[in-house]
Amino acid sequence: MAIRHETELYAPLKVFFEQQGYVIKGEVRTCDLVGVKENEEQPLIVEMKKSFNLALLLQGVERLRLSPTVYLAVERVRDKKGAVNQRWGELSGLCRRLGLGLITVTFYKTKPPVVEVLVLPDETLPLQRSGGRRRERLLLEFRERSGDYNTGGSTGVKLVTAYREKALRVALALQAAEVEAQLSALRQQSGVAADPTTPAEAGVVGRAAERRVGRTATPTSGTAGAAKPAGISPAELRKRSGVPNAALMLQHNYYGWFSRVTRGRYILTTAGAAALIEYAAIAETSAARGER
Structure with a gap:
């Protein structure tokens, strides 16, 4: 055959x-x-x-x-x-x-x-x-590389390289930081004490943000009346993601996943949020490996 x-x-x-x-x-x-x-x-x-x-x-x-x-x-x-x-x-x-x-x-x-x-x-x-x-x-x-995500002999397809995995880890950390910032702002407006965000709570809001991809200008757009996020610093993302060269990835922005809103502050673009959905399993596996 x-x-x-x-x-x-x-x-x-x-x-x-x-x-x-x-x-x-x-x-x-x-x-x-x-x-x-x-x-x-x-x-x-x-x-x-x-x-x-x-x-x-x-x-x-x-x-x-x-x-x-x-x-x-x-x-x-x-x-x-x-x-x-x-x-x-x-x-x-x-x-x-x-x-x-x-x-x-x-x-x-x-x-x-x-x-x-x-x-x-x-x-x-x-x-x-x-x-x-x-x-x-x-x-x-x-x-x-955290795993085998490519089929040998492939041509004309996007490969999951070590660089792409690290960029996904930075994007995942950026999304989580933005979610926490949004929750903190909502708590302050409602008068609730700003306790640390639990993983479960962040996950719920994160999934809600995923469903909004394509319907909002950026994935960081808050609800009506919520304070607009000022972005996340490279130092914070380096700590959260475990990627030593996170700052260079943000500056080079090879995949178009990040946007600088002011000096030293970044937000996740719609393309970045979409990539986290497309490569969800890979991003989570890579992030888990980075934490070890």
């Missing part, structure tokens, strides 16, 4: 390597699949294509700068028409000469895919010195 997209290779490969003790994440700094195993310094890298071609081979050779454990993965088509896909002996020999691993995935209509390792990477080859910094950045990006 021929696949339509190379992303279909990701799930069976992820399961295969997880069974070997790897933690797997997709689309890490342009690598389709990256795995890290405890007590192993070098990462696992897998590049995927629907069929074996020169582009895949060159991609694999380039990845050898980052790690000696590099596999090329392609579908194994059972149909005998695909001649180039049937020359596994020759392709295996080529990969073996280059130090690359080779994996095939065979898909069936009525049973799970079968992953077969034809060639193991030659991990005795010395690493190229020029790849040291790139390997460090790859591993840093891997560690900074």
